[in-house]
Amino acid sequence: MKKSQGSGPRFILGIDPGFGRMGFGVIGIQDGQMEAVDFGVMTTAAGGDFGDRLAQLVEDLHAVFTHWKPSVVAVEQLFFTNNQKTAIRVAEARGVVLLTAAQFGVPTVEFNPKQVKLALTGDGNANKAAVQRMVKQLLGLPKAPKPDDAADALAIALTASTWRG
Amino acid sequence: MKKSQGSGPRFILGIDPGFGRMGFGVIGIQDGQMEAVDFGVMTTAAGGDFGDRLAQLVEDLHAVFTHWKPSVVAVEQLFFTNNQKTAIRVAEARGVVLLTAAQFGVPTVEFNPKQVKLALTGDGNANKAAVQRMVKQLLGLPKAPKPDDAADALAIALTASTWRG
Numbered sequence: 001m002k003k004s005q006g007s008g009p010r011f012i013l014g015i016d017p018g019f020g021r022m023g024f025g026v027i028g029i030q031d032g033q034m035e036a037v038d039f040g041v042m043t044t045a046a047g048g049d050f051g052d053r054l055a056q057l058v059e060d061l062h063a064v065f066t067h068w069k070p071s072v073v074a075v076e077q078l079f080f081t082n083n084q085k086t087a088i089r090v091a092e093a094r095g096v097v098l099l100t101a102a103q104f105g106v107p108t109v110e111f112n113p114k115q116v117k118l119a120l121t122g123d124g125n126a127n128k129a130a131v132q133r134m135v136k137q138l139l140g141l142p143k144a145p146k147p148d149d150a151a152d153a154l155a156i157a158l159t160a161s162t163w164r165g
Numbered sequence: 166m167k168k169s170q171g172s173g174p175r176f177i178l179g180i181d182p183g184f185g186r187m188g189f190g191v192i193g194i195q196d197g198q199m200e201a202v203d204f205g206v207m208t209t210a211a212g213g214d215f216g217d218r219l220a221q222l223v224e225d226l227h228a229v230f231t232h233w234k235p236s237v238v239a240v241e242q243l244f245f246t247n248n249q250k251t252a253i254r255v256a257e258a259r260g261v262v263l264l265t266a267a268q269f270g271v272p273t274v275e276f277n278p279k280q281v282k283l284a285l286t287g288d289g290n291a292n293k294a295a296v297q298r299m300v301k302q303l304l305g306l307p308k309a310p311k312p313d314d315a316a317d318a319l320a321i322a323l324t325a326s327t328w329r330g
Binding site: 051054058091096103108136 | 267
């Protein structure tokens with residue numbers, strides 16, 4: 001599936017937010033067919049200035065937005081853990097994802113983990129392996145995509161694809 | 166105090182992060198004199214797309230960074246309340262502040278409310294009125310700056326001024 005085709009496929013970008021590791025996954029949809037066209041992890045080195053890390057993530061995000069011109073961006077919602085310091089940093093990284101989408105004029109949708117599990121497996125309490133199995137199956141991949149952050153991002157993109165019909 | 170003077174003053178930007186109301190305050194420092202040169206609140210309307218609200222804040226931040234070319238940006242640290250949903254949104258807004266500072270090449274410092282109170286009044290548990298009194302006094306203002314978000318932002322900028330000698 002190439003992005004240069006005539007009437008062409010539409011692309012959905014899924015993001016699993018983080019500051020050290022941000023998973024991304026792009027699925028292309030055309031004529032009822034879905035394909036994982038790009039996925040991976042954007043990483044930043046620990047110890048650097050946090051603003052610089054955010055700026056680096058934004059550069060990587062810009063590259064993905066510019067290349068794929070997604071019609072929608074699906075971002076995982078945050079739930080708070082005991083480690084509030086990390087949670088704040090993840091939310092700050094999430095903020096620059098939402099900002100970038102707005103600057104590119106791309107609408108965002110947000111899903112929580114339960115919604116992702118439910119959409120993919122029919123069970124809001126499914127385990128990670130079950131979700132990954134469905135990602136692999138729905139996208140016709142030879143094996144579950146790695147690393148996990150990328151698989152999670154593809155799962156979020158798939159959730160958006162079902163959500164939007 | 167004008168920003169065009171020869172060797173010139175240096176400017177410190179204080180930010181009290183928020184998404185509906187973001188307080189900002191710029192103090193100029195020259196020859197041991199401090200002055201509030203600009204302060205106010207950047208607002209976004211409730212109900213709009215959150216990414217668009219972040220993009221609007223970034224436009225306002227760009228205007229301040231471009232005009233004052235601050236040598237440092239002081240941002241209040243977040244502490245979590247019971248309203249985690251709001252806390253996440255504030256953190257996301259805070260993320261775009263840190264991003265903007267990095268993109269302008271301006272270093273950031275972060276202070277928690279206790280540090281601000283301690284720096285300004287000598288008492289980490291001082292009340293709001295005591296802090297505002299010190300903001301007014303240190304900056305030679307005829308009265309405490311309004312609204313409160315702007316006063317808080319000036320307090321954070323003042324904390325950075327003492328912190329950095």
